Amino acid sequence: MYKAQFTTPIYPYLLLLPQMAIIAIFFLWPSAEAIRSSFFLSDPFFGSETFVGFENYTDAVTRSDYMRVAWFTLIFTAVVTFVSLAIALILAVAADNVLRGQGPYKTLLMWVYAIAPPVAGLIGIMLFDQHIGPIVRFVALFGWEMQVGVDYWDSAIAMMVVATWKQIPINFIFFLSGLQSIPKGVREAAAIDNPSPSSRFWTIIFPLLAPTSFFLMIINITYAFFETFGIIDVMLKGEPGNNPVTLVYKVFLDGFRGNDLGGSSAQSVILMIFVLALTIVQFRLIERRVHYV
Amino acid sequence: MMGPIVVAFTTSTHDAVTIHSGGMQLIPGDNLVPTYTAVLFEEGGFTKTVTGWGMLINSTILGLGFAIGKIIVSMLAAYAIVYFRFPLGTLAFWVIFSTLLLPLEVRILPSYEVVQGLGLLNTYTGLILPLIASATGTFFFRQFFKSVPNELLEAARIDGAGPLRFFWDILVPLSRTMIAAIFIIMFVLGWNQYLWPILMTTDESFYTVVRGIRQILQVWIGSNIPDYNEALALAIVAMLPPVAIVIFFQRMFIKGLVESEK
Numbered sequence: 001m002y003k004a005q006f007t008t009p010i011y012p013y014l015l016l017l018p019q020m021a022i023i024a025i026f027f028l029w030p031s032a033e034a035i036r037s038s039f040f041l042s043d044p045f046f047g048s049e050t051f052v053g054f055e056n057y058t059d060a061v062t063r064s065d066y067m068r069v070a071w072f073t074l075i076f077t078a079v080v081t082f083v084s085l086a087i088a089l090i091l092a093v094a095a096d097n098v099l100r101g102q103g104p105y106k107t108l109l110m111w112v113y114a115i116a117p118p119v120a121g122l123i124g125i126m127l128f129d130q131h132i133g134p135i136v137r138f139v140a141l142f143g144w145e146m147q148v149g150v151d152y153w154d155s156a157i158a159m160m161v162v163a164t165w166k167q168i169p170i171n172f173i174f175f176l177s178g179l180q181s182i183p184k185g186v187r188e189a190a191a192i193d194n195p196s197p198s199s200r201f202w203t204i205i206f207p208l209l210a211p212t213s214f215f216l217m218i219i220n221i222t223y224a225f226f227e228t229f230g231i232i233d234v235m236l237k238g239e240p241g242n243n244p245v246t247l248v249y250k251v252f253l254d255g256f257r258g259n260d261l262g263g264s265s266a267q268s269v270i271l272m273i274f275v276l277a278l279t280i281v282q283f284r285l286i287e288r289r290v291h292y293v
Numbered sequence: 294m295m296g297p298i299v300v301a302f303t304t305s306t307h308d309a310v311t312i313h314s315g316g317m318q319l320i321p322g323d324n325l326v327p328t329y330t331a332v333l334f335e336e337g338g339f340t341k342t343v344t345g346w347g348m349l350i351n352s353t354i355l356g357l358g359f360a361i362g363k364i365i366v367s368m369l370a371a372y373a374i375v376y377f378r379f380p381l382g383t384l385a386f387w388v389i390f391s392t393l394l395l396p397l398e399v400r401i402l403p404s405y406e407v408v409q410g411l412g413l414l415n416t417y418t419g420l421i422l423p424l425i426a427s428a429t430g431t432f433f434f435r436q437f438f439k440s441v442p443n444e445l446l447e448a449a450r451i452d453g454a455g456p457l458r459f460f461w462d463i464l465v466p467l468s469r470t471m472i473a474a475i476f477i478i479m480f481v482l483g484w485n486q487y488l489w490p491i492l493m494t495t496d497e498s499f500y501t502v503v504r505g506i507r508q509i510l511q512v513w514i515g516s517n518i519p520d521y522n523e524a525l526a527l528a529i530v531a532m533l534p535p536v537a538i539v540i541f542f543q544r545m546f547i548k549g550l551v552e553s554e555k
Binding site: 005006007008009011012013015016018019020022023025026027028029030031033034037110111112113114115116117118119121122123124125126127129132134165222226229230233234237248251252255256261264265268271272275276279 | 295297298300301304365366367369370372373374376377378379381382385388389391392393395396398399400401402403404405406407408411422423425426427428431455456457481484485487488491492503506507510521524525527528531532535536538539540
């Protein structure tokens with residue numbers, strides 16, 4: 001795209017200076033350091049380092065607890081992403097049919113968006129508390145003795161419920177604005193051609209929402225990976241024990257509790273590569289969508 | 294969706310014994326003022342140096358510092374990238390772009406070491422600057438600047454405006470809604486930070502309120518009848534400012550979200 005530009009020689013460098021300085025010190029340097037130390041075995045007591053090549057990587061990936069955490073992260077991410085998208089879509093379609101979006105409940109949903117994950121975690125752990133939690137009492141009626149913080153899968157389910165709850169509103173807002181941007185003419189034409197509302201939804205409306213859904217999917221995966229740290233940490237009361245954690249949490253645990261700098265760095269680099277791949281997909285999608293508009 | 298929050302609030306207005314014996318409460322109790330006063334003004338934590346009020350101030354400093362800092366830094370950078378032709382422009386763009394790829398969480402350990410090496414642990418600078426290092430703001434502004442018509446710049450140049458004049462008199466006023474939307478998003482993001490403050494602040498007088506939640510849980514584990522009411526009250530206190538901002542600026546916020554989607 002043609003854009004008239006200044007050719008003043010020094011200004012652009014001055015303008016870029018603050019951003020570049022911050023990036024160099026707090027991004028490039030630590031990232032390089034993470035990659036470097038992932039190839040070393042360091043001794044936290046003597047500060048000495050030995051070059052071990054890819055040993056930290058092979059070590060991390062082949063360890064059984066890493067695979068267990070990786071599997072859990074995968075399941076956790078899939079469940080949170082799928083369930084929160086599905087519920088948000090159902091709610092958005094309902095809201096769109098009823099009042100075309102202007103309503104106090106939009107405001108109410110905004111509330112949940114603005115809550116910090118650890119705060120959601122705290123409310124969650126109260127709801128799932130052994131003594132006072134209404135959810136625990138409720139499922140006990142069906143004979144399910146839920147023990148969050150003790151039983152692996154009970155904790156996992158509680159964490160997924162809270163993480164999903166926190167993510168539904170943002171998905172809802174995007175779906176609703178996506179639905180409302182579908183021109184009225186398209187809907188009316190569809191209504192004439194196809195009398196069944198459900199088949200109308202799947203053949204006309206849903207494909208039009210597909211770009212929004214894909215975008216949201218990536219947002220949700222990133223959320224489940226990184227931002228749920230606060231929920232998990234609070235719900236496990238900072239004491240993970242034998243409970244489910246995600247890969248990001250494990251980087252934190254191994255690095256700061258376990259003092260395994262090399263192993264933690266290798267895990268960081270694996271995560272970096274994953275996020276890198278995800279972002280490239282996302283960026284290509286976003287660039288393509290700019291051309292449509 | 295709101296159910297858990299309402300229950301959290303009504304429960305926080307009862308005393309701890311009632312909650313312990315009767316479970317979470319649906320009807321408001323009569324302990325609203327004592328509980329919230331205790332949470333806000335009673336000194337807690339291990340060293341008894343931090344109050345809820347102090348943590349709120351720290352959170353505000355973090356939220357504002359992060360949002361304002363990010364807007365200034367990223368607006369300048371986006372201006373340089375979009376409106377100037379210079380040899381290192383493309384390189385700068387790719388360096389900035391690379392920060393989008395990796396959130397702070399994946400390089401948390403080396404970031405901690407860098408900040409420690411610079412002697413910035415337990416300072417606001419150390420708390421805020423590493424969070425600014427991700428260039429999301431630059432990309433929002435870049436997209437926005439690219440949508441500004443060329444004719445504006447051409448007209449300004451015919452009128453003899455230099456780069457600084459064009460920036461201040463035309464671009465900044467034009468970006469007002471964009472700035473507001475980014476401010477809201479970033480303030481909430483800064484306020485809600487958790488992992489980084491956990492590592493950075495060992496001195497309780499630097500605790501943010503979201504960070505303080507972890508502390509209240511650790512006190513909770515040891516006692517016979519946990520202070521459920523105070524924990525929930527702190528949660529309510531921690532969520533109010535970002536919620537208030539989001540609701541107050543709702544229109545702009547939705548606009549910002551929808552625009553950021555592009």
